Amino acid sequence: MLSVEHVTKKYGQFTALEDISLTFTPGVYGLLAPNGAGKTTLIKMLTTLLFPTRGQILWEGEDIQALGAEYRGLLGYLPQQFGYYPNYTPRHFLRYAAALQCIPRREADGRIDQLLETVGLRDIADKKMKKFSGGMLQRVGIAVAMLNDPQLLILDEPTAGLDPRERVRFRNLIHALSGERIVILSTHIVSDIETIAGQIIMFRDHRLYCCDSPAHICAQFQGQVFQLPAGTSLAPGQFLLSEGQGADGPVLRVLCEMPPVNGTPVTPGLEDAFLAIYREGQP
Numbered sequence: 001m002l003s004v005e006h007v008t009k010k011y012g013q014f015t016a017l018e019d020i021s022l023t024f025t026p027g028v029y030g031l032l033a034p035n036g037a038g039k040t041t042l043i044k045m046l047t048t049l050l051f052p053t054r055g056q057i058l059w060e061g062e063d064i065q066a067l068g069a070e071y072r073g074l075l076g077y078l079p080q081q082f083g084y085y086p087n088y089t090p091r092h093f094l095r096y097a098a099a100l101q102c103i104p105r106r107e108a109d110g111r112i113d114q115l116l117e118t119v120g121l122r123d124i125a126d127k128k129m130k131k132f133s134g135g136m137l138q139r140v141g142i143a144v145a146m147l148n149d150p151q152l153l154i155l156d157e158p159t160a161g162l163d164p165r166e167r168v169r170f171r172n173l174i175h176a177l178s179g180e181r182i183v184i185l186s187t188h189i190v191s192d193i194e195t196i197a198g199q200i201i202m203f204r205d206h207r208l209y210c211c212d213s214p215a216h217i218c219a220q221f222q223g224q225v226f227q228l229p230a231g232t233s234l235a236p237g238q239f240l241l242s243e244g245q246g247a248d249g250p251v252l253r254v255l256c257e258m259p260p261v262n263g264t265p266v267t268p269g270l271e272d273a274f275l276a277i278y279r280e281g282q283p
């Protein structure tokens with residue numbers, strides 16, 4: 001179990017995160033918040049790249065800084081910018097990463113074969129990475145993060161720059177890898193975690209806003225989301241969530257407490273909830 005206890009992180013006078021407490025048990029957690037909300041800051045603290053200004057982070061009750069290499073040995077981490085050598089092949093690069101982690105060659109080779117299969121790179125395992133797409137590289141990165149069969153897998157904005165097909169493939173992969181481990185992934189793209197994260201963590205105003213299931217987060221807006229014909233003028237108290245295409249033409253999705261005239265109630269999705277939670281003017 002990983003526990004974040006009353007953690008505050010300041011950069012000089014600026015408070016990036018304030019009094020965050022969270023408990024992680026095996027399962028997939030999505031850190032979902034707009035740019036600059038503090039996702040990377042939390043991830044860097046969870047991976048011991050940054051220290052909390054106040055509070056502590058515990059693995060099985062022990063401070064992760066005190067555990068040091070022992071903690072990092074059970075951690076797999078894919079940073080936002082994954083560094084690789086374009087002239088290496090995935091297999092070569094994984095061997096190199098395994099050597100850095102002091103994994104014996106024979107053990108590493110078996111694990112690498114298995115991982116290349118899991119991430120769908122077996123057929124191109126011996127091709128140089130310089131011509132790989134963003135999705136292929138991301139899969140190499142995930143394989144590197146999985147080399148030590150981590151109990152805790154942390155992925156920082158892993159779907160940035162992927163096309164829709166690669167995103168779906170990525171979601172399936174995370175689902176397959178989750179098993180008995182804790183997986184934490186950050187994103188500001190709702191659809192990337194809507195279907196795979198059991199718990200969604202949101203920050204607002206530098207504090208923890210919620211850590212809850214997608215269904216519960218959406219349920220708080222039940223009865224408050226309506227579809228209106230495009231072009232409808234919004235009344236005070238009605239907040240435009242999004243514009244889109246309905247079955248009979250363009251429509252508006254609107255958040256409001258009182259059902260609007262001409263409004264059709266719709267089931268709120270996570271994107272509606274995200275837009276409602278982060279609407280301008282919210283404290």
Ligand SMILES: Nc1ncnc2c1ncn2[C@@H]1O[C@H](COP(=O)(O)OP(=O)(O)OP(=O)(O)O)[C@@H](O)[C@H]1O
Nearest residue numbers: 011014016033034035036037038039040041042188
């Ligand atoms: N080294 C730093 N010095 C000063 N301020 C920083 C530093 N790193 C981050 N910040 C600020 O802290 C806040 C949180 O940044 P962070 O990178 O954690 O957000 P994020 O949610 O990961 O954003 P993004 O989605 O854009 O990566 C931002 O306002 C950012 O400008």
